[in-house]
Amino acid sequence: MKKTIFTFAALVLAILALFQLSKYSVIAGDTSIETVIAIIAVIFFVIGIVINKRVLHKTKKPTQKINYQKIEELGLSKREYEVLCQIAMGLSNKEIAEKLFVSESTIKTHVSNMLVKLDAKRRTQAIQIAKELQIIPL
Amino acid sequence: MKKTIFTFAALVLAILALFQLSKYSVIAGDTSIETVIAIIAVIFFVIGIVINKRVLHKTKKPTQKINYQKIEELGLSKREYEVLCQIAMGLSNKEIAEKLFVSESTIKTHVSNMLVKLDAKRRTQAIQIAKELQIIPL
DNA sequence: CTAAATTTCATACTTTAGTATGAATGCTGT
DNA sequence: ACAGCATTCATACTAAAGTATGAAATTTAG
Numbered sequence: 001m002k003k004t005i006f007t008f009a010a011l012v013l014a015i016l017a018l019f020q021l022s023k024y025s026v027i028a029g030d031t032s033i034e035t036v037i038a039i040i041a042v043i044f045f046v047i048g049i050v051i052n053k054r055v056l057h058k059t060k061k062p063t064q065k066i067n068y069q070k071i072e073e074l075g076l077s078k079r080e081y082e083v084l085c086q087i088a089m090g091l092s093n094k095e096i097a098e099k100l101f102v103s104e105s106t107i108k109t110h111v112s113n114m115l116v117k118l119d120a121k122r123r124t125q126a127i128q129i130a131k132e133l134q135i136i137p138l
Numbered sequence: 139m140k141k142t143i144f145t146f147a148a149l150v151l152a153i154l155a156l157f158q159l160s161k162y163s164v165i166a167g168d169t170s171i172e173t174v175i176a177i178i179a180v181i182f183f184v185i186g187i188v189i190n191k192r193v194l195h196k197t198k199k200p201t202q203k204i205n206y207q208k209i210e211e212l213g214l215s216k217r218e219y220e221v222l223c224q225i226a227m228g229l230s231n232k233e234i235a236e237k238l239f240v241s242e243s244t245i246k247t248h249v250s251n252m253l254v255k256l257d258a259k260r261r262t263q264a265i266q267i268a269k270e271l272q273i274i275p276l
Numbered sequence: 277c278t279a280a281a282t283t284t285c286a287t288a289c290t291t292t293a294g295t296a297t298g299a300a301t302g303c304t305g306t
Numbered sequence: 307a308c309a310g311c312a313t314t315c316a317t318a319c320t321a322a323a324g325t326a327t328g329a330a331a332t333t334t335a336g
Contacts (some may be wrong), residue, residue, distance in 0.1 A: 019175065037157065040175050041182040048186020056191075077282060090263030093323070106284055112324060122292085123323075124262060125228030131276075138269075138276050215312060231293070244314055250294060260322085261293075 015043070067134045074135075080114040081135075083107060088127045088136050153181070205272045212273075218252040219273075221245060226265045226274050 022039070025031040071081055079100075086096040093111065097104040111123065120126040130136045160177070163169040209219055217238075224234040231249065235242040249261065258264040268274045 019172070022175075023172075034157070034161075037160075037175065037178050040179050044179040044183040045186040048183040049190045052187045052190040079283065087262060088266070090258070090260060090266035092260055102283085103285055105286060108324070109284080112326090115324080120228070121324095122228060122230055124225060124265065127262065127265065128226070128228035217313065240313085241315055243316060246294070247314080250296090253294080259294095 011047070018043075064134060064138050066137065070133050071135050074117050074133075076114065076117055076135075080110050080117070083110040084114055084118075084126060084130060085136055087111070087123045088130065149185070156181075202272060202276050204275065208271050209273050212255050212271075214252065214255055214273075218248050218255070221248040222252055222256075222264065222268060223274055225249070225261045226268065 018040075022031065022036040026036060076084070082100065083096055086099065091099070093104050093107045097107045100107070115121070115123070115126055118126050118129050120129050127136075131138065156178075160169065160174040164174060214222070220238065221234055224237065229237070231242050231245045235245045238245070253259070253261070253264055256264050256267050258267050265274075269276065
């Protein structure tokens with residue numbers, strides 16, 4: 001944090017110095033206004049990019065939004081989708097059954113139907129496919 | 139794409155107009171050089187931020203880097219880690235065996251040892267845990 | 277209201293996953 | 307050389323996952 005303040009202060013000073021330098025340069029007739037403006041433009045353009053990159057990197061969280069349209073396209077029912085999410089959480093059929101207050105055989109039915117719709121052979125493959133299609137959170 | 143080119147062209151024209159305007163303004167004595175420079179600085183600062191945001195949003199892929207230190211902490215061997223990655227890809231033990239040119243029973247051994255080290259009961263849970271620990275790509 | 281879809285459950289079965297145990301080979305660092 | 311670890315493989319077993327089929331209750335859309 002101290003480093004950031006230091007860097008920022010140094011940057012401001014450098015810019016102020018450049019301002020003065022450019023002003024005298026223009027008055028003295030050594031440099032054209034166009035050149036000065038161009039340099040200033042480039043400098044602030046770069047500063048904008050750098051600052052933006054810093055901020056984005058700090059607060060960036062991959063909030064992947066779910067493709068609900070794809071879920072409908074696949075013909076996944078509400079229950080089948082719920083089961084799919086629980087599978088992705090690493091739960092067994094038995095655990096899912098307890099969580100959703102239904103029997104294990106019901107879960108098996110949902111899983112089997114879901115696998116067909118996702119064109120998967122195993123539940124692990126279903127997780128992978130669902131992630132690719134962005135229908136479950138990462 | 140056409141829209142981008144249009145926007146960019148419009149932007150360049152606007153800036154050139156601003157340049158001319160500011161130049162005559164300064165020559166006429168209506169505006170100080172400082173003001174012009176400040177305006178230019180702000181404009182390009184904003185442009186820098188906007189362009190950077192666009193580029194980052196387009197090409198942003200959640201390139202989560204793998205926590206190799208964590209892999210060592212868990213005591214996962216090279217082979218066990220390989221198997222873990224293949225499991226996350228949705229492959230069965232048999233498929234993994236063929237891919238790595240070993241027998242299925244070898245894969246079973248690796249899987250079993252890996253599950254203990256990851257403190258998982260199932261391969262699906264292992265995937266979930268591995269993702270949390272950031273030892274496999276999302 | 278009726279037809280279609282969803283959800284539920286069961287039974288029987290096959291396949292895959294995972295555990296336990298033992299053992300041979302090869303590599304590595306001391 | 308030798309202890310320790312990783313890798314390989316096998317056999318036998320248990321547990322979990324997945325398939326197939328049929329059927330009843332519920333919801334939903336037309």
